[in-house]
Amino acid sequence: MTATPQTEAYLIGSHKNEQAAAFTALYNTYHSALLSVLVKLVNDPEKAEDLLQDTFIRAWTHLHQYDPAQGRPYTWLLTITRHVAMDELRHRKVQAQAITYIGERMGEGVLLAIHDGLLNSSIFSLLPPKYRQIIELTYIHGWTQQEIAQELNVPLGTIKTRTRNALQELRHFFSQDICQYHSC
The missing domain is CATH 1.10.1740.10 (RNA polymerase sigma factor, region 2, helix turn helix motif)
Incomplete structure (x- = not known):
């Protein structure tokens, strides 16, 4: 037409x-x-x-x-x-830059994880196990901090502290190169 x-x-x-x-x-x-x-x-x-x-x-x-x-x-x-x-x-x-950056920082195994859609898991692997478990339960499985505390039989305050510490570690890890992608 x-x-x-x-x-x-x-x-x-x-x-x-x-x-x-x-x-x-x-x-x-x-x-x-x-x-x-x-x-x-x-x-x-x-x-x-x-x-x-x-x-x-x-x-x-x-x-x-x-x-x-x-x-x-x-x-x-x-x-x-x-x-x-x-x-x-x-x-x-931006995605290509991120893949290159992550590959340089974490190695070849992470690039495979990115292509397989497992980026969150590979990022969480940067954390110590006691933090990783809490972050995965919170952000991948959607559990509340109260549910995590009950499941792990750990005081709620400890869960909150570990969550905060884990996020601070991730922030510290990635903030080292933030200025490379954004003007600081």
Whole structure:
């Protein structure tokens, strides 16, 4: 479907009234062109499809920002598409830096854990066992400190102290290189 200025105005105008059929028509009109742009920008067809969905969600939620005097709906959608793609590329860059950093700090086994989705477990391995157990029960299993104290048969105050000490150790470990990624 090729959009003309009249049909574009209809699609956007109808969408402002939250008519789902108009939004479907808007999607059907532009999804192929926007998907091609995303595939070229992120070089991953599957990820591009996810990002296309993000693009249309942003368009739906920010339609009030569309100004016909600024350009056609396609141009507006293309701008949103580029922003979504740039967000993804920035995310990839930060993730690659984090993987490199963690690999340098902790070794090859941790990189395998990161790729297997076990990053939390590998980070907790930095802690002494008495702290690791409490942090895992709290943050992975969602237990309360009271539940942990009862399960381990340890006073609640001890659990609170160990939790605080564990978090301080993790903070100290990672704060050594925070300035590398953020201006301090």
